[in-house]
Amino acid sequence: MRNLPEWAWALALPASFVMLWSTGFIGARLGLPYIEPMTFLAIRMLLATGLLFAVALLTHAPWPGSARAVAHTAIAGLLVHGCYLGGVFWAIDRGQAAGVTAIFVALQPLLTATLAGPLLGERVSRGQWLGLLLGFAGVSLVVSSRLQEGTAGSATLISTTVALLGITLGTLYQKRFCPVTDLRTGGAIQFAATGLVFTGIAAATETGRITWTGELVFALAWLVLVLSVGAIGLLFLLIQHGAASRVAALFYLAPPLTVVMAWGLFDERLAPSALAGLVVVVIGVALVQRARPAPAAQG
Template sequence: MTPVEATNHRTVALALMPAVFVFLWSTGFIGAKLGLPYVEPMTFLGLRFAICTLLLVPVVLLTRTRWPDRLADWGHIGFAGLLMHGGYLGFVFMGIGLGVPAGTAALIAGIQPLLVAALAGLFLGERVTGRQWLGLLLGLGGVILVVADKLSLGEGSVLGIGLCFAALFSIAFGTLYQKKYCSGMSLKSGNLIQFFVATVYFGLVAWAFEDMSVNWSGELVFALVWLVFVLSLGAITLLYILLRNGAAANVSSLFFLVPPCTAVVAYILFDEVLAGWSLLGMVVTIAGVALVNMKQTKVK
């Protein structure tokens, strides 16, 4: 392959990555919904990340992957992993375990671009415009419509919804922290460090608060395999590649496509329906996120 062909292949791959990432990321909510009837949330996640860690160890060792040079870098990578995996996934799984529909959980997490855009100025020096603040208000208003409608129908609970919002803040801060402090990390060794930290975290929380029993079933095994290989080893790696090649706010804008994608799959698999106020709320939220991430046109 010539250098020109290699460059063209890389360009095509980067162009396709956002669409692939959106689809893969949206299935994480479906995997949680599918597996949680058979195992408690922290135990489920502990198993997931323990398998990820064991799979990645020989890859890192056999390929002689570079490890972080400084102790501070180990700390940054580990802390980002706690936010991206421990906080985000832990709270999402607990929320879905308490009855929050997968589509609703995805919608709450889907306003992450709004928070990232609002906080990017503080953490990364990126300018936040008035249009973006308007989008933030629209997005939050749309989510409130969906949440109020779902609670009125008895779908989910206040605690479950609150946990999904905690997950939202965790992934937003995790994205900013990863971009600022960990953008130069090796994908293989960095992921391994974060998977190990997540394994320890979920294992300790499961040991302290759950009975750690597992009711093995075909659905659970499928969900576990899917979440390990497709989400943890696939989608997370894609996310970090995208963060390395683009601004935090631009990469986060992909998340606004996740809720509709999740809603479609949840409707097919679990008969979750978005109608009335919930459907209006999703449309308003997507419009708000699009407004935040719309490119500003220059008037000549």
């Protein structure tokens, strides 16, 4: 694997991230019939904490050197894991289709590109803006049929807005304040902080009832190993080595894949416009990834 050329790594890492990230909505859809959302997330976060803590100890990974660095890492985790996952799982648990949830959080690349300039000093070129807008248009085509069914209520809209703000601000915060944090120790800190929050929310608002089924165990194992460790690790690796706006554009590929998976697994039907949307999304992401960033303003 170490002998792979640079272009192969540049393609493999984003592709792997998109494929893994897309399964998160499906894992939630599979497990939530048997467990309440905050309880589900609390168990997921605490299991991921134990796993990454063990990995960090066995591999002698470096820990943040100050309390300030630990706090920054925890805040990034609360935004990315707490706000984003809490909003998504709550909305899906309340009956919102996976595709509908995906369309709202698909606004994240546009919001990230808008904020990356004032917060990170990044400049977004005209070609990248065009690609971002095309990406959102494509996502809208893919899931428009789900929105027309009227499955997005006001409460779930608020929940998915929280998710959108969480993943957007968390991505920017991670890039700004935790650019070199080790993925093993940083992940353990983030999952621990988020797990404690979810545990408190679950204890205060839910019954704690769990129906242990094969589907729930599989969903939990998949979300811990593949999403919390694999996809999140790839996300923060991509953030460390790429502009926030370019990394954010990859999120556009997740909703179309989610809709396809939901169609295959749960019979959530695809509208004819979805096929056109898939093509538009791919074109938009390609434009963002290939376009050169605009030159920084001279002061």
